[in-house]
Amino acid sequence: MKLSYYPGCTLKTSAKNLEKSAFAIMEKLGHEMVEMEDWTCCGVVSSLTDDDLMHHLAPLRNLIHVEDAGDEQVITLCDMCYNTLKQTNLRVKEKPDDLETLNLFMDRENDYKGTVKVVHFLEFLRDEVGFDVLKKMVKNPLKGVKIMPYYGCMLLRPREVAIDDAEEPTILKDLLNALGAEVIDNPFKIECCGSYHTIQQKELVMNRAYRITNFAIERGSDAIVLSCPLCRFNLDVRGKEAEKIYKSYKQVPVYYYTQLIAVALGLDPEYCGFDDHAVDPTLLLKKKGVFEK
Amino acid sequence: MTKKLEGNVDIEALKLKKGDLVKEVEELCGENLFGCYQCGTCSAGCPFIEDMDLSPDEVIRYIILDRKEVLNSKTIWLCASCFTCAERCPRDINITKIMEALRQIILRKKIDRTDLTEITKDEKETIPQLAFVSLFRKNIG
Numbered sequence: 001m002k003l004s005y006y007p008g009c010t011l012k013t014s015a016k017n018l019e020k021s022a023f024a025i026m027e028k029l030g031h032e033m034v035e036m037e038d039w040t041c042c043g044v045v046s047s048l049t050d051d052d053l054m055h056h057l058a059p060l061r062n063l064i065h066v067e068d069a070g071d072e073q074v075i076t077l078c079d080m081c082y083n084t085l086k087q088t089n090l091r092v093k094e095k096p097d098d099l100e101t102l103n104l105f106m107d108r109e110n111d112y113k114g115t116v117k118v119v120h121f122l123e124f125l126r127d128e129v130g131f132d133v134l135k136k137m138v139k140n141p142l143k144g145v146k147i148m149p150y151y152g153c154m155l156l157r158p159r160e161v162a163i164d165d166a167e168e169p170t171i172l173k174d175l176l177n178a179l180g181a182e183v184i185d186n187p188f189k190i191e192c193c194g195s196y197h198t199i200q201q202k203e204l205v206m207n208r209a210y211r212i213t214n215f216a217i218e219r220g221s222d223a224i225v226l227s228c229p230l231c232r233f234n235l236d237v238r239g240k241e242a243e244k245i246y247k248s249y250k251q252v253p254v255y256y257y258t259q260l261i262a263v264a265l266g267l268d269p270e271y272c273g274f275d276d277h278a279v280d281p282t283l284l285l286k287k288k289g290v291f292e293k
Numbered sequence: 294m295t296k297k298l299e300g301n302v303d304i305e306a307l308k309l310k311k312g313d314l315v316k317e318v319e320e321l322c323g324e325n326l327f328g329c330y331q332c333g334t335c336s337a338g339c340p341f342i343e344d345m346d347l348s349p350d351e352v353i354r355y356i357i358l359d360r361k362e363v364l365n366s367k368t369i370w371l372c373a374s375c376f377t378c379a380e381r382c383p384r385d386i387n388i389t390k391i392m393e394a395l396r397q398i399i400l401r402k403k404i405d406r407t408d409l410t411e412i413t414k415d416e417k418e419t420i421p422q423l424a425f426v427s428l429f430r431k432n433i434g
Contacts, residue, residue, distance in 0.1 A: 009422040044426040045374060048393035050323040055430070080423050157376035158387075166380050192340045192375035196427040199412065199420055204344060204371075233421050 003033045003124075004071040006062060008081040009041050015078070015229035017273025021258035022077055022121055024271035028137070029129055033075065038065050044080050046087040053098055059088035060102055064109045066116045073117040075124055077258075079154035079228035086118040086161040120155065122227055122257065123163045126171055131178040139266030141180030145288050147255075148184045148216040149173050150226040150235065153192050166190070172225060175257060179264040184221040188212040193234040202238065209239035210246055217252060222284055224254045232256060240278040253281040263290060302399055304361045309398075314359050321394035328384045329353045335378035335388045341371045349378055349388050356391070369395045370406055370432070400434030407432040 003026075011019045026033045039062055047055035062085065066074045076082040092099040093114050103111040125134065149172030156166045164171045167190065173183045191212065194205030213235060216224060226232060236254040243249055259272040263285060274281050285291050309317065315326055329350070336348035345368040347355065355363035363369075372392040379387040400406070407428060417425075 009426065014419075014421040041426060043430065044423045045430045048374065048390045049321045049397050051321065052397075078423065080427070153375040153377070157380050159380060190377075192373055192377070195373040195375070196424045196431065197371075197373060198424055199416060199428050200407065204341075208340065229421050230423055233424070237419070 001032070002071075003031055004036045004066055004069065004074045005033045006036055006039055006042075006066070006074050006076050006081060006085065008039075008076065008078045010229045011077055014276070015232070015256075017276050018077055018229060018232075018256045018258055020273055021256065021262045021267075021271050024267050025125075025258060025261050025265065028265055028267060029133075031129075036062075036066055036069065036071075036074065042081045042084045044084060046084045053101060056088045056091060056098070056102060057105070059085045060092065060112055061106065061109060063089060063116045063118075064106075064112045067113060068110055072115060073119050075119050075121055077121050077227075079120070079152060080230065082118060082120045083154040083161055087158075089114070089116065089118055090160055120163055120227075122155070122171060122175070125175070125261075131174050134175075134261065134265075135178040138179055138264045140264055140290050142176070142260065142264055142285075142290055143180050143288070144182065145284065145290065146182045146184050146220055146222045147176055147225050147260075148186045148189065148219070148221040148223070149176060150186075150189050150193075150212065150224050150231065152190070152226060152228050152231045153195075154228060156190055172227075172257060175261075176225065179260060181260070184216060184219050186212075186216050186219060186221070188215050193228075193231045194238070195230060195234075198230070198234050198238060202241070203245075205234050205238045206242040206245060209235045209251075210242040210249060213239050213252060214246075214249060217250075221252065222288075223252050223281070225257050225260055226254065227257055237278045251279050253277065253279045253284050255281055302364050302404060304364060307361075307364070307398065307402055309361060312359050314361055314363075315356050317398060318356050318391060318394045321397055322387065322390035324386050324390055326353055326357055326386070326391065328386055329357075330384060332383060334381050334383060338377045338381050340375065340377065341373070345371055349392075352395070353386075353388070353391065356395075364395060364399055368392075374431070396431065397434075400432075403434055405433045409433075 043058045156162045159166045176183045194208040198205045239251040333350045347366045347368045379389045
């Protein structure tokens with residue numbers, strides 16, 4: 001079955017490695033994932049004022065394009081796209097009047113009928129593929145690698161769009177267990193990384209990155225795994241910069257879950273795009289002997 | 294107790310009528326601010342609380358008391374809409390939407406918080422695109 005995929009701006013620019021590794025996994029699993037046609041930016045943050053319908057247009061337009069192509073679901077890799085598309089999808093389903101206004105506003109598009117389901121790639125792996133299936137396919141188990149799962153905000157909140165429990169999520173933990181890694185829990189796993197403040201308030205985000213990572217290190221963690229491109233940048237790059245402020249602090253590598261799956265399934269490391277990280281992620285995997293097997 | 298707040302919005306120029314702040318906020322966000330019983334759960338869980346001048350529960354109180362200087366607090370711009378407070382509020386008040394309403398009151402008067410010319414070439418090339426889109430959505434009207 002062909003699966004429709006919505007990339008979003010960042011997956012085509014600074015998070016190419018997330019996309020590439022996800023496609024490699026899908027190919028290995030025997031699913032055909034195809035980039036949808038004619039996609040636009042989703043707007044990244046969902047509109048939070050009741051009268052602001054304008055900012056639901058971009059996500060809705062993308063949902064219409066998915067519907068027009070005859071697809072029932074659209075897969076996203078970016079957490080923020082997932083959140084924005086899903087919130088708009090919910091809003092137009094809950095408030096038919098708003099949908100009517102939006103449909104009337106758009107000339108070139110067909111009316112949205114509300115048939116599309118927005119699915120995050122991680123959710124797809126859990127519900128459609130199954131972590132137990134992944135577990136059986138593992139060639140290089142991540143044995144002895146201690147990893148802290150970091151969820152961030154957009155996968156879990158608001159609760160209407162969450163892919164897991166908002167306070168005590170387990171989806172990344174279950175995935176890591178299936179890949180053979182040792183999971184380190186950390187209460188900071190659901191706390192915000194600082195998000196867009198990374199542009200204008202770098203120190204604030206460095207502080208966030210330090211707080212989150214340092215707690216993980218104190219609990220014995222060797223690395224962090226996450227899914228959002230912005231969280232990756234903040235924890236990895238700003239975390240590395242925080243080394244200058246906090247003496248004796250050493251940033252640990254930050255992985256996308258897709259990269260770890262690709263490594264565990266024995267796919268070519270070239271698919272992982274490890275060069276784009278501030279802290280070299282390959283060193284730990286070599287040290288633990290995951291790569292050499 | 295009056296706190297000195299840092300911002301630079303000329304509150305007089307916003308032309309909000311006396312007693313209107315709470316109405317304006319409620320209209321924008323659709324939340325009932327009077328449901329708040331000041332338990333402070335929102336503030337306890339907020340990841341940015343250390344850098345804030347007013348805690349989120351104080352912000353709600355300021356709005357109810359029509360203290361318009363709340364529009365000059367750092368808090369409303371520090372909120373990155375992570376929804377932790379909204380998720381945990383025992384009164385089910387979406388504080389994230391209240392913060393957005395306060396930002397919108399200012400932004401809709403064509404007062405921007407971010408100066409685009411301050412962003413350097415290096416930043417444009419290294420920081421992920423979605424950070425820029427969300428910054429512009431949050432700080433520019």
